[in-house]
Amino acid sequence: MLRNVAFLRLWTATTASGIATWALPFVLGLAVLDRALTAVELGVLLAARTAGFLAAVPISGVLADRYARRRVVLWSGLTAAVAAPVMALFVGSSLPLMAVAAVAMGAGQGACRPAFQALTAEVVSEEQRQQANAAMTLSVRVTTLVAPGLTALLALFVNTQALLLGIGVLWLVAALVPPRGNDFAGAAGKPRFFAEFAEGVREARRHPWFLAGLGALTAVIATGYSATGVVLPLVSRDRYGTEAVLAGALTAYTLGALAGALLIARWRPKHAGWTAFAGLALYGFAPLSLLLPVHPAVVLAAYAVAGIGIELFNVPWFTATQREVEPSKLARVSSLDFLMSYGLAPVGLALIAPAIGHFGAGPVLAVCAVVCFVAPAVAALVPSSRDFRTRS
Known part of the structure; x- marks a missing residue:
């Protein structure tokens, strides 16, 4: 490269x-x-x-x-x-x-x-392309760590x-x-903007693995990411009495993501889709570590594992999308990806604080952890998800 x-x-x-x-x-x-x-x-x-x-x-x-x-x-x-x-x-x-x-x-x-x-x-x-996508995400993680x-x-x-x-x-x-x-x-x-965007939606629907993965990714970001953004600072302050756990967990996540990107740059798993979904499910350990009264080192380790897992998903996901989607519709399908996954993240952030106020942090974190584990597992049941390849 x-x-x-x-x-x-x-x-x-x-x-x-x-x-x-x-x-x-x-x-x-x-x-x-x-x-x-x-x-x-x-x-x-x-x-x-x-x-x-x-x-x-x-x-x-x-x-x-x-x-x-x-x-x-x-x-x-x-x-x-x-x-x-x-x-x-x-x-x-x-x-x-x-x-x-x-x-x-x-x-x-x-x-x-x-x-x-x-x-x-x-x-x-x-x-x-897998090496290229890994290099792209490496630059993002290094920036987050150093900037x-x-x-x-x-x-x-x-x-x-x-x-x-x-x-x-x-x-x-x-x-x-x-x-x-x-x-x-x-x-x-x-x-014809709406007609052309609809063509991109139809192209996305032609790939069952993409729809399943997008649903799982959206669910994990809306719950696990929200737990990181809202609950982690509260747990760091109230349970451990220091902001060091907050800073340490975010740093551990970034270092884990760097390790995951370096790993997937060279590793070619036999079933890329199942490996990616397993990596995505690892994010469930982040809200789970906030739910249980564990040592701060366990929280840091959970976030490091979540960081590794998210890159084990991201890089094969981008690579498969670039390979499987018709080139003339790739940008529209990618825009649907960003719009659904990252676009709905603020909704999760907006809802989790009122949910914690109504139900308490424990039940909300438990639901977030379950969603992070179950959503990728359900997506992996779609036949074409095993290898992120659309069947003819």
Whole structure:
């Protein structure tokens, strides 16, 4: 893969977009610490970014199948890059204009995701895609591990506006560096957005393993991810009396994901689908460790196992989608993937806190753990799920 110049350019662009995506909420959080923003304003801006993301993902899926994927990445990155200095200009002075910029940055983030997925299938040969997808996720995990400290260090020397301008530069890299793909035009004639998106849905339905996996992934993210986001800080504070468990669990998860990505980059399991679903089910140990009064080391170990498992699922999942889905509809199917799995994650986050208030943390965590274990097991029962291959 290191000798594939086109892939290295694509990897650089996706890494830049990943860092920019991660950095925005962190930098805005620093603005709250500097009293340039309030906590309420931070929530408004993050909600605006999420709205832009969700609106752009299906549109981008259609456009990336209709036009050259490289062009969609270009305009997506430029949109986010232009929004960054606008946000920097109005920090602390105009929340409406910052919210508009946040919507634009979210739209740029959402629009590039399906296009990047489809572009990977264009510039990387089939036998190398698993390594390519593992390399992509490795960059994300390394960023998550290293970037908080680096950003906090930069914040000692530059202000929030400069950090936001740096995010804009990263989006410029994401827009300008990717290689050219096949430059095919997938849809001919008069543009018909809803009809073309429906074609992507029909293509997804043609692959039973994809529908089963998407359902399992959505269920795990909506429950296990929500437990991490809402319950882990409470357990760290109330049960163990320290924030170190929270920080340690998140670090253990990232290190586990790095190990999982390195493992799956070389490992070719006999039944990729069953292995992936087994990995996804490992996320159930995260809420289970929060349910039981265990030693903090057990919590850290559970999150490390969950991190390993999520990459054992992600990499074969992306690789199979790129292999099995018709190339002219790949971006639309990928947009459906991102829209359902990550798009519904905020719903889980919004519901779990009231559920804990009504039923208590114990029953909610038990349900989350059961869902994380059972949903992948049910998905694995679909015949084509064994190898992530559509039967003729």
